[in-house]
Amino acid sequence: MANIKDIKRNLAKFQSVIALLIMCIVLSFLSDRFLTGENAWNVMRQISVNVVISVGMTLVILTGGIDLSVGSILALAGAVTAGMLKFGAEFTDINLYVGFTLVGALVGGTLVGTFLGWFNGLTITRFKVPPFVATLAMLTIARGLTMLWTGGFPITGLGDSMAFIGTGWFLGIPMPVWISAVVVLAAVVLTKKTKLGRHIYAIGGNETASLLSGLKIKRVKMIVYSIAGALSAIGGIIVTSRLDSAQPNAGMGFELDSIAAVVIGGTSLSGGKGTIMGTVQGALIIGILNNGLVLLNVSPFWQQVIKGFVILLAVIVEKMNSKEK
Amino acid sequence: MENKKQIKPILEICNVSKDFSGVYALRNIDMQIFPGMVTAVIGENGAGKSTLMKIISGVHQQYKGNVWLKGEATSFKNPKEAAEKGVVIIHQELNLIPHLSITENLFLGNEITGKSGLLDYAQMHKKAKELLTRLHLNINSRTAINQLRVGQQQMVEIARALLFDSKVLIMDEPTSAISDQEVELLFKIINDLKTRGVAVVYISHKLNELFEIADRYEVLRDGQKVGSGLMMDTNHDQLVKMMVGRDLASVLNKDQHCDGDELLRLENLCLQNPENKRDYLVDGVNFSLHKGEVLGVCGLMGAGRTELLEAIFGLHPKYVSGKIFIENKPIKISNVNDAIKAGLALVPEDRKLQGLIMNMDVEKNTSLACLNKVSRYNFISRKKEKALSRSYINSLNTKVPSPNIEVNKLSGGNQQKVVIAKWLATNPKILLLDEPTRGIDVGAKIEIYKLINDLAKQGMGIVVVSSELPEILAVSDNILVLSESKLTGEFSRSEASEEILMHAALIEKE
Structure with missing residues (x-):
């Protein structure tokens, strides 16, 4: 009996891996284009942006919060990077023109994202605005700033070195995959090995008990929202580079895909429970599903319906498993 | 009739x-x-x-x-x-x-x-x-x-x-x-x-x-x-x-020991009610606690017992006035970290809501308040953490199938031991216990009484808040009674009885 229970528990642990495997097997039978090296890299490259954003989202959700502003911050950071790279900064009053190298522009875009994330953290911790509302406001603010920065038009023609980030290959692996892998690795170390990571779980698990144990709750939350902002910016840079253009309406709806990845990955929306690798699996499931449905020529309208049901299914299965324990 | x-x-x-x-x-x-x-x-x-x-x-x-x-x-x-x-x-x-x-x-x-x-x-x-x-x-x-x-x-x-x-x-x-x-x-x-x-x-x-x-x-x-x-x-x-009239917990062989140096002294400690500035939740409390002393605090619900501990522990810095001395030095406690640094530890009244991260395991709960001790450059050493929790599991006789079991699967008594372990791991000089035996079975109760006794013997100063008078009488060297936010009685163990304490607890304003 104990053995069956153990097997069941292990099955539950790996439920998203199993789901992934089943999906891959089914799809490889349904479409002969699915199980090819080319398609595999295709999927990986497609999900890399979602993975990067969702890592930040996971950290935020682990503290019991939510970040709806990731898509808008992504757009603004992408636009700022593109603008800095292409136009530099011109100060007509003092007759000064500052141009930026690629690195300068990348740092600039990332700083903008980090700052907006930090601002989210500030309104949430200092002014006690609920995360949902604070980041909903930021969703609009950052989108508006993007429109102002770009004047509503795409910024295009960013050069080969910029394009390399989104479309290049390094050691036989696409650059976006490298970037997301580094981000994932860093986040796994952060959550599993560091004090900050432990504090994130503790605060999401029980904020009162954490406060009474001397944890600096506000500081931890500020850091987490800043990280989420920075990762959105990195996502924005990848998107901009891949398209060789910063679109003012880039990243719309990305927050939903990101939350879906986190939830499918088994992270509890009430905080304190979940893993980075779970989120990666969640992003993979969504990515493969998207890919498969396209390969099978399913209409985009039906794709959305199916995706919604998959999210529901994942959460229901997760709930049933945790009840059984 | x-x-x-x-x-x-x-x-x-x-x-x-x-x-x-x-x-x-x-x-x-x-x-x-x-x-x-x-x-x-x-x-x-x-x-x-x-x-x-x-x-x-x-x-x-x-x-x-x-x-x-x-x-x-x-x-x-x-x-x-x-x-x-x-x-x-x-x-x-x-x-x-x-x-x-x-x-x-x-x-x-x-x-x-x-x-x-x-x-x-x-x-x-x-x-x-x-x-x-x-x-x-x-x-x-x-x-x-x-x-x-x-x-x-x-x-x-x-x-x-x-x-x-x-x-x-x-x-x-x-x-x-x-x-x-x-x-x-x-x-x-x-x-x-x-x-x-x-x-x-x-x-x-x-x-x-x-x-x-x-x-x-x-x-x-x-x-x-x-x-x-x-x-x-x-x-x-x-x-x-x-x-009242009952004689429980007289089983405990209490050691008498309160002649040590002064550890903690409160002078006119007040805690304003955050919701009503004219009201005080703790009103002008003075006491001192010595090395090796167990100080019991009793009173009816709402008398200000928990609030007194919270005020000392820096949970309401904006609303606290009066002076706190630790080892005769005046000290300013404006948050929990200050309190921990000053050598204070608080085992709160509600272990599920305030004491534990319920879905974390025993090991991580134990190290939560002293992560610095088990980490280097912000990286946690799992080995040191394991050793820390293991040592407290042994010394407190906590019954756990594994240190990696989530605390929500433990009994109330064992959960309480995990909370106590967490605070002992910070090496406190002064331990504040709020209702340390609420909702746990008699066996675990006696164990906790003995633990309080042992810790005092080792020179710790302990404040025990409890609504159970027999418990207060069993563990304390000296007893304070609160009623309506004020200190209404101060008794040594030998002069206190349940009747005397109850009378003091029922003293009303005016």
Whole structure:
């Protein structure tokens, strides 16, 4: 009996891996284009942006919060990077023109994202605005700033070195995959090995008990929202580079895909429970599903319906498993 | 007793027992409630009063024994059904919805609708107005609840109870939050209800009040009934004796040791009520705690015991005034980290809400308050963490299948040991324990008493807050009593007894 229970528990642990495997097997039978090296890299490259954003989202959700502003911050950071790279900064009053190298522009875009994330953290911790509302406001603010920065038009023609980030290959692996892998690795170390990571779980698990144990709750939350902002910016840079253009309406709806990845990955929306690798699996499931449905020529309208049901299914299965324990 | 025979009881409780997963809260209770009389139900915190009231009013459905209402055996499925049958409870904590108006609150769940199915506000306001007038409340029934003072809110609760044609009205500590004037008004209303033949069950700690308003009394202790009779046949001292009078936990061989150096001294420590600046939750408390001393703090619920510990531990820095000295040095504690650095540790009252991260394992809970000790450059050493938790599992004899089990799978006693381990791991000089044995079984209780004794022997200064007097008497070297935010008694172990402590705890302002 104990053995069956153990097997069941292990099955539950790996439920998203199993789901992934089943999906891959089914799809490889349904479409002969699915199980090819080319398609595999295709999927990986497609999900890399979602993975990067969702890592930040996971950290935020682990503290019991939510970040709806990731898509808008992504757009603004992408636009700022593109603008800095292409136009530099011109100060007509003092007759000064500052141009930026690629690195300068990348740092600039990332700083903008980090700052907006930090601002989210500030309104949430200092002014006690609920995360949902604070980041909903930021969703609009950052989108508006993007429109102002770009004047509503795409910024295009960013050069080969910029394009390399989104479309290049390094050691036989696409650059976006490298970037997301580094981000994932860093986040796994952060959550599993560091004090900050432990504090994130503790605060999401029980904020009162954490406060009474001397944890600096506000500081931890500020850091987490800043990280989420920075990762959105990195996502924005990848998107901009891949398209060789910063679109003012880039990243719309990305927050939903990101939350879906986190939830499918088994992270509890009430905080304190979940893993980075779970989120990666969640992003993979969504990515493969998207890919498969396209390969099978399913209409985009039906794709959305199916995706919604998959999210529901994942959460229901997760709930049933945790009840059984 | 004679005239009682002529009146038939409206509510009879026969041989009622109730247990919460094996722990008895009530044992074989018999009780009769008579119409047109006020019956006072008296007992210490945890004596079983609330549980009994919850059974009568349909909150608890699972119990042994019978409840008879007007000669019929009844078992209510929920409080609403009880209310419809005429048994209404006014809870101690207010159950009103702050943003809704008085009328909306009064009719919540029993709204009057017109023919169209829409709410008939005119009718409801009219009825509400009648009720308010009956209660001598001169407020517009359209006023939102959060615009009212707490006392007025309490009156609205009472009005809601009157809305039902109640035969039995249970009031749980109705005067804990209202002014003297309002108490007078409340008593007028109760007397009015009595003449209408309503049976009132009145729960209160304030004995003086009971002699004013109650006709009969029923005393509970440790879930059992220990006495009943007419108020006019008894007195203050007799009631106190019935409420306490027991000699538990004398099993503990306590070492006497309080001649060490001074560890902690409070001078005129005050804690303002954050919600009402004129009110103090802790009012001018002075005491000192020495190495190896166990200082017990007792008092009734709401006397300011927990708030005192929280004030010391830096949880309300903005509202605390007065001085705190640790080892004779004045110290400023403006957050929990300052408190930990100063050598303080607080084991809070509610381990699930305040003590533990329930879905984390034993190991991670143990290291939470001292992660610096097990980490280097912000990286946690799992090896050191494991060793830390293992050492406390051994020394506290915590029963866990594995240090990696989530704490929500442990029993209450073992959970409490994990909380204590967490705080011992910070190497405190002063340990503040708030209700350290609440909701845990007797075996674990004794273990915790012994642990307190051992820690004191090693030179720690310990403050124990508890609502169980036998516990206070068993573990303490010296005992402080709080009543209504003030220190009302200070006794050494040898001069204290449950009666003396209870008397001090019942001292009221003015």
